[in-house]
Amino acid sequence: MIAYIARRFALAIVILLGVTLLTFILLHAIPGGPARGILGPRATPGQIAEFEQVNGLNKGIFQQYVLYLGHLLHGNFGYSYKLNQTVASVFAQDLPKSLALVGPPTFLSLAIGVPLGLWQSQRRDKLDDHLITGVGYVLYAMPDFWLAFILIDFFALRLFWLPPNAPYSPTWTAAFTDAKAMILPWATLTLVSIAVFSRYMRSSALDAMSQDYIRTARAKGAQRGRVLRKHVIRNASIPIITLVGLSIPGLLSGAILEEVVFNYPGIGLATYNAALDKDYPILLGTTIVFGVLTILGNLVADITYAYTDPRVRLA
Amino acid sequence: MSVHTGSQGMLRPAQEKIAEGGEVGVGLRRGEVLHDMFWGGRLARIGTCTIVFVVLFCFVGPLIYRTNQTQANILQLTRPPSAAHLLGTDGNGFDELGQLMIGGQSALEIGLASAFLASMFGALYGAVAGYLGGFWDGLLMRVVDTMLAIPGLLLLILLAVIFSSSLPALIIILALFAWLGPARLVRGETLTLRTREYVQAAKLMGAGSMRIVVRHIVPNALGTIVVNTTFQVADAILALASLSFLGLGPPPPATNWGGILSDGSEYLVQGAWWLVYPAGAAIVITVIAFNFLGEGIQEALGARVRT
Numbered sequence: 001m002i003a004y005i006a007r008r009f010a011l012a013i014v015i016l017l018g019v020t021l022l023t024f025i026l027l028h029a030i031p032g033g034p035a036r037g038i039l040g041p042r043a044t045p046g047q048i049a050e051f052e053q054v055n056g057l058n059k060g061i062f063q064q065y066v067l068y069l070g071h072l073l074h075g076n077f078g079y080s081y082k083l084n085q086t087v088a089s090v091f092a093q094d095l096p097k098s099l100a101l102v103g104p105p106t107f108l109s110l111a112i113g114v115p116l117g118l119w120q121s122q123r124r125d126k127l128d129d130h131l132i133t134g135v136g137y138v139l140y141a142m143p144d145f146w147l148a149f150i151l152i153d154f155f156a157l158r159l160f161w162l163p164p165n166a167p168y169s170p171t172w173t174a175a176f177t178d179a180k181a182m183i184l185p186w187a188t189l190t191l192v193s194i195a196v197f198s199r200y201m202r203s204s205a206l207d208a209m210s211q212d213y214i215r216t217a218r219a220k221g222a223q224r225g226r227v228l229r230k231h232v233i234r235n236a237s238i239p240i241i242t243l244v245g246l247s248i249p250g251l252l253s254g255a256i257l258e259e260v261v262f263n264y265p266g267i268g269l270a271t272y273n274a275a276l277d278k279d280y281p282i283l284l285g286t287t288i289v290f291g292v293l294t295i296l297g298n299l300v301a302d303i304t305y306a307y308t309d310p311r312v313r314l315a
Numbered sequence: 316m317s318v319h320t321g322s323q324g325m326l327r328p329a330q331e332k333i334a335e336g337g338e339v340g341v342g343l344r345r346g347e348v349l350h351d352m353f354w355g356g357r358l359a360r361i362g363t364c365t366i367v368f369v370v371l372f373c374f375v376g377p378l379i380y381r382t383n384q385t386q387a388n389i390l391q392l393t394r395p396p397s398a399a400h401l402l403g404t405d406g407n408g409f410d411e412l413g414q415l416m417i418g419g420q421s422a423l424e425i426g427l428a429s430a431f432l433a434s435m436f437g438a439l440y441g442a443v444a445g446y447l448g449g450f451w452d453g454l455l456m457r458v459v460d461t462m463l464a465i466p467g468l469l470l471l472i473l474l475a476v477i478f479s480s481s482l483p484a485l486i487i488i489l490a491l492f493a494w495l496g497p498a499r500l501v502r503g504e505t506l507t508l509r510t511r512e513y514v515q516a517a518k519l520m521g522a523g524s525m526r527i528v529v530r531h532i533v534p535n536a537l538g539t540i541v542v543n544t545t546f547q548v549a550d551a552i553l554a555l556a557s558l559s560f561l562g563l564g565p566p567p568p569a570t571n572w573g574g575i576l577s578d579g580s581e582y583l584v585q586g587a588w589w590l591v592y593p594a595g596a597a598i599v600i601t602v603i604a605f606n607f608l609g610e611g612i613q614e615a616l617g618a619r620v621r622t
Contacts, residue, residue: 011460018461030477141549141602143556143573146595149580153591157584164584253468257557261580272561275472283473287465294464 004306012299019291020072023284024065030280033057037280039081072288078281082274087285090270093170095289098266100175101166101258102251105186106244109193114240116194117201118233124206132198139195144254148188148261155184166264185262189254193247200243205236238309245301249294351615352541359611365604369597373419382413385568393587403589406578411589414575415597422552422571422601425482429489429555430547436490437497438540442532444498445505446524456502459495467492468557475563482565485558489551497543504536511535538616545609549602556598572598 030037035048035057043051052058056067071078077087116132123129139147156164166185167178175182208214209232217227252268259268267286274282353363377384380401388408396403402411444455462470474488508514509532517527533540556573558564564574572594579590 014457015460015464018457019464022461022465026473026477137603137606138599141553141599141606143553143560143576143595143598145557145560145580146576146591146598149576149583149591149595153583153588157586249464249466252466253557256466256468256472257560260561271469271472275476275561275563278476280476283476287469287473290466290469291464294466298464 001306005303008299008302012295015295016292019288019295020069021065023287024068026287027068027280027284028061034280037278038078040278077285077288080274080279080281082277082279083282087281090282091267091285091289094265094267094270096172097175097264098252098255098259098268100172101182101185101264101266101268102189102255104182105189105193106247106251108186109190109197110240110244112190113194113197114201114237117198118205118236120198120202121205121209121232121236122228129202133202136195136199139191140199142192143257144188144192145257145261147191148184148258151184151188152261164262166259166262168263168265170265185258185264188258188261189251192254193251196247196250197240197243201236201240204239205232208232208236211235238305241301241305241308245298248297249290252290252293348615352612353608355615356611358607359615362604362606362608362611365600366608369419369601369604370423373416373423376416377413380412380416382410384409384413384417393582393585393590395587396589402593403587405575405590406582411575411593414570415572415593418571418575418594419597419601421482421565421569422555422573422598425486425489425555425565425571426548426552429486429493429551430544432486432490433493433547433551434497434540434544437494438501438533438536439528440494441498441501441503442505442528442536443524445502446509446528446532448506448509452502456499459498463495467554471554471558472561472563475558482569485555485565489554489558492554493547493551497540497547500539500543501533501536504539505532508532508535542609542613542616545605545612549605549609552598552602552605 027034027037035051035055036043039047039051056064059067075088077091079086080090083090120129120132152164155162162183163181164184165181167174167181169178214227214231217231218224222230255266256268256271258264259266260272263269267289270282271286273279274286352359354360382400388404391400391404391408393406394400394404396411400410400412402415405411405414440455440459444452447455471488471492474491475485478484478488514527514531517531522530552572555564555571556576559571559573560577562577564571567574575594576591576598579587579594582590
């Protein structure tokens with residue numbers, strides 16, 4: 001087990017280094033060079049020369065990368081001249097809000113999607129199975145933001161049940177104190193994820209049900225319910241762990257779109273504004289932070305998986 | 316969809332069931348394979364019909380349903396559907412149905428082009444990595460892992476901001492985001508293919524690595540690649556819509572379904588449903604059609620794909 005964890009850690013660090021190398025390359029791919037990109041089109045040659053001197057941008061490319069890594073390790077993600085704020089402070093302020101946006105839908109969609117997929121596997125090829133699969137297919141093919149518009153149109157603009165915007169507040173707690181305004185954003189993300197989880201759980205459960213040990217258990221005379229509880233659910237749920245880890249990038253992408261639609265001031269909205277402003281430090285910083293979240297998520301998922309299913313460790 | 320490589324590549328999965336040896340494609344001709352792929356199962360048939368309909372709608376539609384899509388008409392802003400404008404008009408006074416047709420053209424063109432590009436590059440990359448193995452495989456695949464660690468939409472935004480979004484740039488950007496899947500798939504396929512007798516035989520005859528990859532491995536992974544390309548088109552159309560929604564799509568006057576949706580959403584408060592629902596439905600229908608077709612082809616080829 002320890003060897004497995006060590007291997008996975010080493011891989012995570014290699015990928016993390018890869019992400020920093022990628023952002024470093026992109027930083028230098030900015031038309032006009034990094035100094036011009038960060039300071040903006042109205043910076044004077046003097047300011048650019050000074051910026052390059054101060055930030056070591058006139059050193060060799062390898063030295064620059066080492067310097068860049070050093071900054072990142074110290075939590076220095078750069079400075080946004082557009083917002084007049086360090087990138088790290090933008091994250092400290094906005095990241096918790098984004099987590100408050102994606103957290104509840106993740107749990108909710110698991111709590112609904114997994115049993116739903118299981119239900120479908122038991123009702124295979126019956127009308128309700130086809131119906132749920134069909135709805136899931138449509139949700140899967142739907143742009144997240146379109147689903148959000150539909151929900152807004154119905155529940156906010158026509159029925160007046162819920163506000164069309166998420167709470168616009170500097171603190172993350174607003175998501176829970178003003179939960180009514182979060183219902184639509186949460187519902188959108190939940191619906192999209194339910195489609196993914198139920199679809200996966202259905203095929204995972206069907207897969208488990210076709211295994212020899214299920215037939216053996218049934219042949220021994222175990223009741224259907226017992227087989228389902230003791231064998232099917234246990235075995236079919238394990239791959240879901242990996243799926244949760246893998247779905248993190250999708251959730252974060254979804255968060256960017258939802259935050260724009262609902263005007264929710266998390267890291268996604270900050271990224272969107274940064275994209276419109278060509279605020280490179282924020283964009284590259286977000287890339288690293290999202291990369292770290294994804295890598296961590298996958299790492300935790302892999303280790304949990306190995307812990308629950310010893311067969312994986314040996315593979 | 317090109318089938319220049321002959322039936323050998325296309326038939327591999329089906330042929331496996333018959334024999335492991337060299338009797339390639341016994342009794343099945345190229346035409347039958349194509350028929351099976353696009354017309355074999357129910358899903359494939361629905362997918363094919365829908366795609367043909369969408370293509371006709373986008374490319375032939377404007378010839379029948381003639382609308383003025385070049386001059387803004389400020390006297391006809393956001394009018395609800397009527398006999399003159401079947402789906403109403405948008406915020407520029409353009410006929411919405413006409414906009415959908417034009418927007419669909421670029422959505423399909425960009426989607427197909429980037430999916431094709433991504434599959435070609437990804438397949439070659441994966442085949443090279445899988446064939447070389449060892450250190451190079453490790454290095455090449457860590458590059459893929461690295462890019463997969465960044466949420467796709469964020470990567471798209473970054474690339475679109477850095478390399479402004481002209482049409483060719485946009486196609487390349489979407490492909491840059493999409494080649495990772497095929498690279499992984501084809502690498503996996505290559506790992507099994509490279510141990511086959513015909514690859515060993517080619518190696519014995521003195522063929523170089525590049526020749527083996529291009530002439531033997533890629534053609535034999537073609538079934539996997541074709542299925543994946545179909546899914547890629549759907550993904551690319553969705554990605555383009557998201558990017559356009561964020562204002563990073565092709566700049567006006569060019570338009571596509573995502574852009575129409577984004578512009579239309581501003582009028583949702585005024586109750587202009589016709590600017591939001593049809594464009595979204597167009598995206599969903601097209602994406603589902605390509606997914607159906609992909610699953611149909613997959614069934615016909617018996618290949619197990621989709622990461």
